[in-house]
Amino acid sequence: MTPRTSLSTAIRHFSSSSRACGIISNIGKQPIPIPPNVTVTQSPNSLAVTGPLGTASVRLEPYMQLTFPQPNIISLTVEDGAVKNQRQMWGTTRTLISNAITGMTEGYSVPLYLVGVGYRAALEEDPRGVIDGGNGKRLNMKLGHSHNIYVPIPAQLTAEVPSATKIVLSCTDNVALGHFAAKIRRLRPPEPYKGKGVFIGNETIRLKAIKKK
Numbered sequence: 001m002t003p004r005t006s007l008s009t010a011i012r013h014f015s016s017s018s019r020a021c022g023i024i025s026n027i028g029k030q031p032i033p034i035p036p037n038v039t040v041t042q043s044p045n046s047l048a049v050t051g052p053l054g055t056a057s058v059r060l061e062p063y064m065q066l067t068f069p070q071p072n073i074i075s076l077t078v079e080d081g082a083v084k085n086q087r088q089m090w091g092t093t094r095t096l097i098s099n100a101i102t103g104m105t106e107g108y109s110v111p112l113y114l115v116g117v118g119y120r121a122a123l124e125e126d127p128r129g130v131i132d133g134g135n136g137k138r139l140n141m142k143l144g145h146s147h148n149i150y151v152p153i154p155a156q157l158t159a160e161v162p163s164a165t166k167i168v169l170s171c172t173d174n175v176a177l178g179h180f181a182a183k184i185r186r187l188r189p190p191e192p193y194k195g196k197g198v199f200i201g202n203e204t205i206r207l208k209a210i211k212k213k
Contacts, residue, residue, distance in 0.1 A: 024081050028090030032074040051104030053172050058096045103172040110181050112167040116196035120164040126152050143188040
């Protein structure tokens with residue numbers, strides 16, 4: 001009798017069972033194009049993406065496999081798409097790889113708008129330098145408090161303040177970019193009565209009517 005572990009290894013395959021059951025990831029199954037100025041290097045547990053803006057790494061789970069149907073195309077498969085976790089990570093990892101390629105070639109940016117009387121921001125040198133992972137710059141913001149708010153810019157991000165009420169954040173990692181943008185938004189979330197606050201991109205809110213006594 002073949003031991004269970006040996007039998008499992010012997011029948012191990014990628015994605016055929018998911019296709020047989022009709023269960024696939026609509027996102028994960030999409031092939032990923034590789035631009036000419038990008039190089040990908042696979043290791044047992046990760047995929048390194050190198051482009052003009054640097055290098056990013058995407059973790060690969062043991063049940064995933066990368067194939068190259070064409071020299072400029074990556075295809076990602078999993079052992080069994082019927083397994084919920086594998087199916088979820090299939091689409092997630094495919095998105096992370098695609099985002100890494102975009103980040104290393106074009107980068108990401110997002111604008112933030114300060115809406116409110118007296119709300120303003122300025123970019124200045126951080127007196128603490130690069131302590132705690134900063135890049136030496138910080139945002140000095142007035143957001144309706146009795147004091148100014150200082151936020152150091154992380155090392156992997158860059159910030160511009162083209163006007164007193166607009167901040168533009170840029171990064172090669174859209175996840176880190178989103179987290180930092182959300183951090184600034186939390187300092188003064190948009191409120192629904194006067195529409196004041198920090199807005200990300202084209203974010204809008206529905207204003208509520210003020211009840212009169």
